[in-house]
Amino acid sequence: MIAPLMPTYARADLAFERGEGAWLTSTDGKKYLDFSGGVAVNALGHAHPALVKALTEQAQKVWHVSNLFRIPEAERLAKRLIEATFADTVFFSNSGAEAIEGAIKTARKYHAVSGHPEKTRIVTFESAFHGRTLATLAAAGVQKYLDGFGAPAPGFDHVKYGDLDAAKKAITPETAAILVEPIQGESGIRVPPPSFLRGLRELCDQHGLLLVLDEVQTGMGRTGKFFAYEWSGIKPDVLGTAKGLGGGFPIGATLATGEAAKGMTAGTHGSTFGGNPLAMAVGNAVLDVILAPGFLERVREHGLLMKQRLAELKDKHPHVIAEIRGEGLLVGVRCVAPQADVIAAAREEGLLTAAAGENVIRLLPPLIVGDFEIAEAVKKLDAACTRVEAAQKETPSNAPARGAA
Numbered sequence: 411m412i413a414p415l416m417p418t419y420a421r422a423d424l425a426f427e428r429g430e431g432a433w434l435t436s437t438d439g440k441k442y443l444d445f446s447g448g449v450a451v452n453a454l455g456h457a458h459p460a461l462v463k464a465l466t467e468q469a470q471k472v473w474h475v476s477n478l479f480r481i482p483e484a485e486r487l488a489k490r491l492i493e494a495t496f497a498d499t500v501f502f503s504n505s506g507a508e509a510i511e512g513a514i515k516t517a518r519k520y521h522a523v524s525g526h527p528e529k530t531r532i533v534t535f536e537s538a539f540h541g542r543t544l545a546t547l548a549a550a551g552v553q554k555y556l557d558g559f560g561a562p563a564p565g566f567d568h569v570k571y572g573d574l575d576a577a578k579k580a581i582t583p584e585t586a587a588i589l590v591e592p593i594q595g596e597s598g599i600r601v602p603p604p605s606f607l608r609g610l611r612e613l614c615d616q617h618g619l620l621l622v623l624d625e626v627q628t629g630m631g632r633t634g635k636f637f638a639y640e641w642s643g644i645k646p647d648v649l650g651t652a653k654g655l656g657g658g659f660p661i662g663a664t665l666a667t668g669e670a671a672k673g674m675t676a677g678t679h680g681s682t683f684g685g686n687p688l689a690m691a692v693g694n695a696v697l698d699v700i701l702a703p704g705f706l707e708r709v710r711e712h713g714l715l716m717k718q719r720l721a722e723l724k725d726k727h728p729h730v731i732a733e734i735r736g737e738g739l740l741v742g743v744r745c746v747a748p749q750a751d752v753i754a755a756a757r758e759e760g761l762l763t764a765a766a767g768e769n770v771i772r773l774l775p776p777l778i779v780g781d782f783e784i785a786e787a788v789k790k791l792d793a794a795c796t797r798v799e800a801a802q803k804e805t806p807s808n809a810p811a812r813g814a815a
């Protein structure tokens with residue numbers, strides 16, 4: 411018999427009753443340090459007073475009116491996102507996949523209204539993740555997610571991540587845009603060479619293409635800049651973001667320059683829920699905190715501290731941890747031991763983490779995390795590594811060869 415919740419997830423047998431800051435309390439009363447962060451969503455942790463206030467105050471006024479009418483809170487959030495970024499205009503939706511769908515549509519429409527309707531193809535990158543809708547799955551081109559769902563949506567050319575030359579060779583007269591994550595999140599916190607985004611920007615400029623960034627995971631301060639593209643000194647034409655933007659309330663946003671969005675006129679795109687007053691009230695409250703002076707600097711400092719502490723753990727446990735990588739508070743711990751064993755051992759120690767590709771576990775603490783929580787997390791991960799090592803000794807056939815790390 412099928413489960414009441416369609417069984418598309420391999421869930422841990424664990425549920426939570428309440429949360430505060432970086433901490434969650436399970437329904438059986440155990441406290442956990444949450445470095446899974448709702449998969450980079452809980453940017454301000456759990457039950458942040460400013461978010462609770464914004465949501466409950468708005469809930470007393472009006473929840474939803476639809477986009478038949480003006481929504482002042484959405485206009486305000488759009489203006490603030492524009493002020494803080496490259497963008498001139500914003501479309502609000504409800505998830506990361508929708509934000510990227512909106513970005514793809516914006517890029518294609520740009521060429522259509524520029525007299526080049528043949529320019530529809532988009533260069534994308536292997537092992538990317540752009541969401542679970544049919545178009546975003548086709549954009550990423552990862553076979554295991556496409557299997558059994560029919561012919562992939564057309565119009566995407568996949569090349570190796572980080573390979574500028576391959577991207578250049580994939581450009582044809584039909585190419586409209588390049589779509590890329592500044593750091594690949596789901597596939598294992600894969601950080602490309604620093605020149606990669608700059609190179610893609612140059613390619614786009616040379617060939618009249620739009621540079622479209624997927625900052626669903628890397629955006630909203632996660633890497634220590636408001637958006638990760640700021641690290642490279644370039645600006646995109648279109649950008650999709652979501653996850654941290656609502657701090658746990660579902661919001662997606664497609665940001666674009668006025669030029670890139672010139673085809674997006676009345677009737678070309680829409681979303682019933684997109685930009686609804688509840689979501690926008692929370693989004694504005696998230697921005698109040700993230701854009702406050704000094705906040706992102708603290709994210710960078712804590713990211714650095716965490717990576718230093720984790721590097722020490724790697725040296726201490728070379729048969730469990732192979733590498734520490736990432737930027738800001740988007741941190742990947744590539745494991746020698748099976749990732750699932752490390753995640754389970756960490757959970758036993760009261761630390762929640764998230765899996766990613768390449769046998770990496772992600773540490774995605776709330777951006778408000780402090781020195782104490784980082785020290786606690788490292789202590790718990792240390793204990794988890796010791797557990798995994800003990801298990802390796804019991805079943806030596808499963809242990810990696812000496813020096814494998």
Ligand SMILES: *Cc1c(COP(=O)(O)O)cnc(C)c1O
Pocket residue numbers: 504505506507508510539540541542591595596624625626627628652653
């Ligand atoms: C999570 C994610 C998405 C999809 O977001 P959803 O809200 O699950 O639709 C898209 N792109 C990237 C880079 C992501 O990390």
